Amino acid sequence: MIEINNISKRFGDVRALDNVSLRINDGEIVGLLGLNGAGKSTLMRLMVGLLSPSEGSITVDGIDVAQQPEVVRRALGVLPDTAGLYKRLTARENIAYYARLQGMDEAAIKPACDNLIELLGMQSIAERYADGFSLGERMKTALARAIVHGPAHILLDEPTNGLDVITTRAVRRLLQAQKAAGKCVLFSSHLMYEVENLCDRVVVIAGGRIVADGTVNEVVSQTGCASLEEAFVQLSEIKEQGYVAHA
Amino acid sequence: MWRTLKAVFYKELIDAVRDKRALRLAFLPPVYMVVFFSLGIGFAIHLQKEGQSNIELNVSGHAPELIAWLEENQITIQRHDTDNNDTDLYQAIENGELEFGLSLPVEPQAPGDKEPLPVTLVYNAANQSVHGPLGTVRNLMYQFSSRQAAINVMARGLSPELMAPVRIKETNVASEQQMGGLILAGVPLLLLMSAMMGSMGFAADMTAGERERRSLEPLLINPTSSGLIIAGKWLAAVSLTLTVVALTLLLLSIALTLLPFNQMGFRVDVGALAVLAIFASLIPVAMIAAALQLALGILSRSFKDAQTYMSLLVLLPMIPFFIVMTSPGIYADWQLWVPLLGHQTVLKSLLLGDAAPSWAYTAFWLSALPVVLVALWFAGRQLRRPKVIYG
Numbered sequence: 001m002i003e004i005n006n007i008s009k010r011f012g013d014v015r016a017l018d019n020v021s022l023r024i025n026d027g028e029i030v031g032l033l034g035l036n037g038a039g040k041s042t043l044m045r046l047m048v049g050l051l052s053p054s055e056g057s058i059t060v061d062g063i064d065v066a067q068q069p070e071v072v073r074r075a076l077g078v079l080p081d082t083a084g085l086y087k088r089l090t091a092r093e094n095i096a097y098y099a100r101l102q103g104m105d106e107a108a109i110k111p112a113c114d115n116l117i118e119l120l121g122m123q124s125i126a127e128r129y130a131d132g133f134s135l136g137e138r139m140k141t142a143l144a145r146a147i148v149h150g151p152a153h154i155l156l157d158e159p160t161n162g163l164d165v166i167t168t169r170a171v172r173r174l175l176q177a178q179k180a181a182g183k184c185v186l187f188s189s190h191l192m193y194e195v196e197n198l199c200d201r202v203v204v205i206a207g208g209r210i211v212a213d214g215t216v217n218e219v220v221s222q223t224g225c226a227s228l229e230e231a232f233v234q235l236s237e238i239k240e241q242g243y244v245a246h247a
Numbered sequence: 248m249w250r251t252l253k254a255v256f257y258k259e260l261i262d263a264v265r266d267k268r269a270l271r272l273a274f275l276p277p278v279y280m281v282v283f284f285s286l287g288i289g290f291a292i293h294l295q296k297e298g299q300s301n302i303e304l305n306v307s308g309h310a311p312e313l314i315a316w317l318e319e320n321q322i323t324i325q326r327h328d329t330d331n332n333d334t335d336l337y338q339a340i341e342n343g344e345l346e347f348g349l350s351l352p353v354e355p356q357a358p359g360d361k362e363p364l365p366v367t368l369v370y371n372a373a374n375q376s377v378h379g380p381l382g383t384v385r386n387l388m389y390q391f392s393s394r395q396a397a398i399n400v401m402a403r404g405l406s407p408e409l410m411a412p413v414r415i416k417e418t419n420v421a422s423e424q425q426m427g428g429l430i431l432a433g434v435p436l437l438l439l440m441s442a443m444m445g446s447m448g449f450a451a452d453m454t455a456g457e458r459e460r461r462s463l464e465p466l467l468i469n470p471t472s473s474g475l476i477i478a479g480k481w482l483a484a485v486s487l488t489l490t491v492v493a494l495t496l497l498l499l500s501i502a503l504t505l506l507p508f509n510q511m512g513f514r515v516d517v518g519a520l521a522v523l524a525i526f527a528s529l530i531p532v533a534m535i536a537a538a539l540q541l542a543l544g545i546l547s548r549s550f551k552d553a554q555t556y557m558s559l560l561v562l563l564p565m566i567p568f569f570i571v572m573t574s575p576g577i578y579a580d581w582q583l584w585v586p587l588l589g590h591q592t593v594l595k596s597l598l599l600g601d602a603a604p605s606w607a608y609t610a611f612w613l614s615a616l617p618v619v620l621v622a623l624w625f626a627g628r629q630l631r632r633p634k635v636i637y638g
Contacts (some may be wrong), residue, residue, distance in 0.1 A: 083465055086460075088261075088262050
């Protein structure tokens with residue numbers, strides 16, 4: 001379980017997050033929706049402890065991120081929005097390097113890599129240097145290395161960016177399997193149908209605040225719109241204008 | 248902990264060995280530094296041989312005995328008389344057409360005339376290249392003068408020893424190897440520079456490169472302390488630097504064996520033990536260099552920025568080089584505790600065939616340690632700054 005309690009983050013005069021509280025239960029897939037600059041990535045960075053909050057706290061399975069960041073990082077599998085690979089390593093070497101940094105047993109690394117390579121359909125690129133990879137191939141490798149250590153919970157920043165249909169389906173199956181194993185899954189996306197298909201809960205973030213939190217149907221009916229996309233646009237626009245007027 | 252360190256170390260080594268750009272940057276400079284050094288020394292040897300054997304003296308006027316003496320002593324005489332030239336000797340030298348000359352009386356002295364022979368050495372002292380050959384000619388004329396005097400004195404039944412109340416003898420006590428040291432003064436600088444530069448490209452890729460390809464954030468999301476990551480990178484950088492230093496030493500040993508130093512009248516004999524001692528004293532330098540490079544690299548946004556900052560490090564060995572070169576006598580024990588300055592001194596004496604003080608190596612390690620630790624601590628702290636991760 002991940003709990004975010006009254007988190008605020010300021011960069012100078014800019015309020016990136018303003019008193020955000022959120023709870024992600026085990027066995028739940030939560031979709032994080034927000035326009036560019038709404039605060040999605042900042043929230044994820046706070047959750048892995050790379051940024052420290054101006055106010056509030058985050059706990060993962062009861063462990064405070066600010067106090068024991070390394071314990072929390074071991075429990076999380078994170079795909080950040082900047083997911084650069086080592087270009088002179090093969091896809092497999094990239095994945096295995098992170099497995100070692102996560103402290104996995106040497107004997108367990110190869111089966112774990114093989115498993116993910118098969119799951120994400122990476123057999124053809126596994127032994128190639130990452131230098132010439134397409135966006136989708138880079139994404140698959142980054143995703144695989146993020147979750148190679150079998151983390152307790154998973155945070156993904158736009159994981160289906162640039163993936164083809166078959167791989168997107170594979171990712172979807174992967175996330176569902178994680179959910180079935182009782183893990184928290186938080187993922188951000190700009191694709192409404194992705195969120196509608198996959199998420200148990202949708203959280204809409206705008207101007208650094210959470211403006212909607214519930215199942216897809218709840219969020220849609222809350223705004224009185226016909227679809228999630230319209231509901232999302234309406235929620236974001238109101239917030240943006242309100243924020244500007246407030247400022 | 249050790250496994251993580253090993254993982255970072257191996258990954259950085261593999262990454263470096265596959266990096267053609269950084270490999271070129273690391274392994275080409277030793278090759279061309281040694282080649283240029285050999286060419287320079289070879290050229291100096293050639294010049295010295297030429298300068299000794301081949302002095303040309305422009306002469307106007309007549310003094311057959313003196314000229315015969317000079318020719319006997321391998322001086323080539325070139326006539327420069329006003330009757331077949333437009334300018335006389337003085338003007339030619341003033342205009343820079345000739346370097347120096349000897350002006351003798353227009354009419355040769357009558358035999359038996361004991362008047363002093365008026366001769367004038369004409370030269371432009373501002374011309375540096377004149378002094379060597381001029382000294383040789385001047386010496387020959389003093390010799391001629393005292394020989395003539397001795398003959399005259401003997402003709403009158405006196406001992407020629409009366410003419411020389413003081414007899415000056417010169418003895419050069421410098422060993423042949425030490426003479427070689429004068430020529431080899433640049434070698435410590437070359438070695439120190441190769442140790443300072445060795446891992447520049449690799450360190451830039453490990454730090455600024457990590458930022459440039461945006462792989463720093465995912466790296467730091469792993470439960471690995473930034474200290475371990477930096478330490479692993481540092482170990483890899485040090486190993487790579489030492490490979491470069493070993494190559495430089497190897498090439499240099501070959502060059503020193505092949506260069507014809509004996510033609511310059513001295514011996515350069517850098518044995519295998521001296522080479523090993525030099526390598527050992529360069530290890531702390533490599534450690535310092537790699538640590539400083541990582542600290543500078545992490546502050547740079549891109550590979551190119553990093554190279555610009557790091558190239559300043561190459562200038563560091565120049566400071567002790569000029570200190571030692573301009574005042575060779577100021578050696579003191581405390582200098583061994585100053586990184587690079589101490590190395591300059593010890594490398595020089597190792598090349599000259601002397602042994603370094605046995606505690607010098609301890610001094611090198613102990614003085615390198617704080618520098619390395621501070622630089623790595625700084626780099627580790629920078630690594631986790633949001634500005635560095637996301638900037």
